[in-house]
Amino acid sequence: MTFGARHITVDFGGVTALHDVSLDVPAGAVTAVVGGDGAGKSTLLRCLVGRIVAQHGEVERPPKRQVGYMSSSSGTWRDLSVDENVAFVAGVYGAKPRPDLLERAGLASVGHRLAGQLSGGMRQKLGFVLAMQHNPELVVLDEPSTGVDPVSRVELWRMIAGAAAGGTAVVMSTTYLDEAERASSLLVLDAGRAVLAGPPDEVVAHTPGRIVEVGKPGDPARAWRRGRVFHEWLPDESPAGTPDLEDAIIVEMLGG
Amino acid sequence: MAEQSSRSEHEPGALAKADNLTKTFGSFTAVADASLDVRTGEIVGLLGANGAGKTTLLRMLLGLLRPTSGAVALFGTPPSRRERRRLGYVPQGLGLYTDLTVAENVRFSAEAFGVDDIALPDSLQAISGRLVGEIGLGRQRQLAFACALGHRPELLVLDEPTSGVDALARARLWDTIHDQAESGVGVLVTTHYMQEAQQCDRLVIMALGRVVATGTVADIVGDAKAVEVRTDDWAGAFTALDDAGLPVTLAGRRVRVAETSPDDVRRALAGIEASVDEVPATLEETMLAISRSA
Numbered sequence: 001m002t003f004g005a006r007h008i009t010v011d012f013g014g015v016t017a018l019h020d021v022s023l024d025v026p027a028g029a030v031t032a033v034v035g036g037d038g039a040g041k042s043t044l045l046r047c048l049v050g051r052i053v054a055q056h057g058e059v060e061r062p063p064k065r066q067v068g069y070m071s072s073s074s075g076t077w078r079d080l081s082v083d084e085n086v087a088f089v090a091g092v093y094g095a096k097p098r099p100d101l102l103e104r105a106g107l108a109s110v111g112h113r114l115a116g117q118l119s120g121g122m123r124q125k126l127g128f129v130l131a132m133q134h135n136p137e138l139v140v141l142d143e144p145s146t147g148v149d150p151v152s153r154v155e156l157w158r159m160i161a162g163a164a165a166g167g168t169a170v171v172m173s174t175t176y177l178d179e180a181e182r183a184s185s186l187l188v189l190d191a192g193r194a195v196l197a198g199p200p201d202e203v204v205a206h207t208p209g210r211i212v213e214v215g216k217p218g219d220p221a222r223a224w225r226r227g228r229v230f231h232e233w234l235p236d237e238s239p240a241g242t243p244d245l246e247d248a249i250i251v252e253m254l255g256g
Numbered sequence: 257m258a259e260q261s262s263r264s265e266h267e268p269g270a271l272a273k274a275d276n277l278t279k280t281f282g283s284f285t286a287v288a289d290a291s292l293d294v295r296t297g298e299i300v301g302l303l304g305a306n307g308a309g310k311t312t313l314l315r316m317l318l319g320l321l322r323p324t325s326g327a328v329a330l331f332g333t334p335p336s337r338r339e340r341r342r343l344g345y346v347p348q349g350l351g352l353y354t355d356l357t358v359a360e361n362v363r364f365s366a367e368a369f370g371v372d373d374i375a376l377p378d379s380l381q382a383i384s385g386r387l388v389g390e391i392g393l394g395r396q397r398q399l400a401f402a403c404a405l406g407h408r409p410e411l412l413v414l415d416e417p418t419s420g421v422d423a424l425a426r427a428r429l430w431d432t433i434h435d436q437a438e439s440g441v442g443v444l445v446t447t448h449y450m451q452e453a454q455q456c457d458r459l460v461i462m463a464l465g466r467v468v469a470t471g472t473v474a475d476i477v478g479d480a481k482a483v484e485v486r487t488d489d490w491a492g493a494f495t496a497l498d499d500a501g502l503p504v505t506l507a508g509r510r511v512r513v514a515e516t517s518p519d520d521v522r523r524a525l526a527g528i529e530a531s532v533d534e535v536p537a538t539l540e541e542t543m544l545a546i547s548r549s550a
Contacts, residue, residue, distance in 0.1 A: 028491055030506065035422055036392075036393065036394055036420065036421045036422030036423075036425055037392065037393035037394070037420040037421065038392045038393060038394075039422060119306055119307070120306065121306060146419075146420075147448075148448070149304075149305040149306040149308075149448050150303070150305060150448055150450075150540060150543060150544065150547075151305040151544060151547055152305070152306070153448070154503075154505060154540070154544055157505060157506065158498065158504065158505065161494055161504075161505070161506040162494070162495070162498055164491070164506075165490075165491040165492075165494040165495045165498075166491075166495075167491075175419070175420050175421065175422070176449050176451060177423060177451060178449060178450050178451045178540070181507065181508060182505065182506045182507055182508065183506075183508070184508060184509055190422060199508060199509065200508045201508055201509075224424075224427035224428075224430070224431065225427065225430045225431055225434045225455065226454075226455070227454065227455055227456075227457070228434070228457070246423055246427075246451070249423040249424075250423050250424050250427055253422070253423065253424040254424070
């Protein structure tokens with residue numbers, strides 16, 4: 001089963017937040033939506049869960065009871081304890097609370113702690129546990145790892161990947177490319193438009209022109225730093241070498 | 257102008273230096289025997305999980321918190337307000353006034369640091385009359401950089417400097433950071449992201465209040481290895497490895513396992529058809545291994 005959006009356009013009072021964007025979210029895989037702040041990531045995810053209705057285009061999703069959503073603010077109730085958060089959300093869906101998820105998140109031993117007193121990483125993990133309480137077919141995660149430290153981020157990713165391995169269709173947004181690279185497939189948004197889409201390997205393989213590593217770039221507008229050296233894009237040369245995802249996206253944004 | 261001329265007179269070596277710093281809060285040791293220095297023209301990345309002691313170390317380095325023991329020198333002397341004037345700081349929250357325009361923020365910064373004028377890049381000049389709260393985050397970050405650089409600081413302290421921006425804007429911000437380093441400014445960056453860490457000349461990794469590794473990315477990763485699993489059944493492989501309690505991560509359509517031998521991975525796969533190869537570990541995998549063993 002593949003969910004997703006087909007050619008959707010969203011206008012907020014004359015400002016186009018999304019323009020003709022399509023996204024496939026297949027079951028049993030993690031799909032990443034990548035872009036900077038204001039690129040349209042949240043708007044796209046909110047369309048997927050039905051919180052925003054697109055002016056044009058179609059959205060395919062399972063019935064509402066089968067959709068899990070974690071907003072960019074984690075969607076936890078800070079004045080409730082961890083256990084109360086879980087009981088409340090499970091109750092809303094008429095589902096049995098899932099202690100296995102809390103256990104996996106390493107939160108089983110802090111069930112009595114208020115969500116507001118958890119560290120950022122623990123709170124984001126609780127947000128994910130809440131979004132998965134009713135075992136949804138589609139789970140939508142808006143920047144789940146923003147502000148999360150590397151140790152907690154790996155644990156969070158392990159949970160996210162585990163959900164996909166269990167058959168859930170997972171879509172998540174991020175501003176970081178090292179994270180997007182983990183997904184089976186990604187969509188890069190810029191100013192409400194789709195810039196690139198596909199599995200990370202294929203996106204990189206289709207980078208036009210050649211990228212070279214130089215000490216001093218010939219054209220600074222087509223070069224970017226990589227530590228003390230530069231990567232420079234030579235659009236008219238034939239492809240060679242092994243660009244990475246950052247190279248591929250920068251080239252595209254430079255007009256590749 | 258006295259600040260500027262002092263740049264060339266400055267003794268070579270460390271702009272900021274922390275020697276064997278320890279900070280305890282009651283019975284809790286936030287930082288234990290940590291040393292760190294930032295030299296002229298170098299970019300140092302400070303990494304570690306939340307609670308590793310990064311912020312406490314940074315606050316002691318800037319003279320905002322008194323160490324329980326150990327010594328701190330900022331531009332060769334114990335830190336005070338006078339020394340802090342010689343550094344530029346961009347907090348993660350940027351520290352801009354969102355109800356003021358771009359130009360007003362610049363004027364405020366210039367007056368606070370006692371400089372006549374702060375040069376703005378063209379892209380910001382063009383929108384100087386707009387409220388900061390109404391411009392995009394990429395532009396806000398650019399502005400925070402311009403404000404922090406306006407008084408020509410000798411040391412830059414940046415907290416997650418490119419958080420929330422797109423790939424091209426991130427590349428352009430790093431251009432600015434490298435340009436500063438090449439003109440002799442020392443830069444200290446704290447970050448949670450390996451992509452940023454890889455832009456640094458040298459890394460300092462903290463765990464549980466201690467410095468557990470320092471060096472270039474290549475020094476730190478060394479010859480650490482990870483195992484990469486390629487299979488048509490990634491879900492089955494992931495579940496089997498996860499159930500076996502191995503540190504497994506997803507990498508596109510592949511699965512990676514850190515700190516485990518290929519043989520142990522094959523055993524845990526229990527017959528799932530897959531190619532199992534030893535590959536160089538990533539910085540993230542290495543850092544987590546170091547943090548776990550601390």
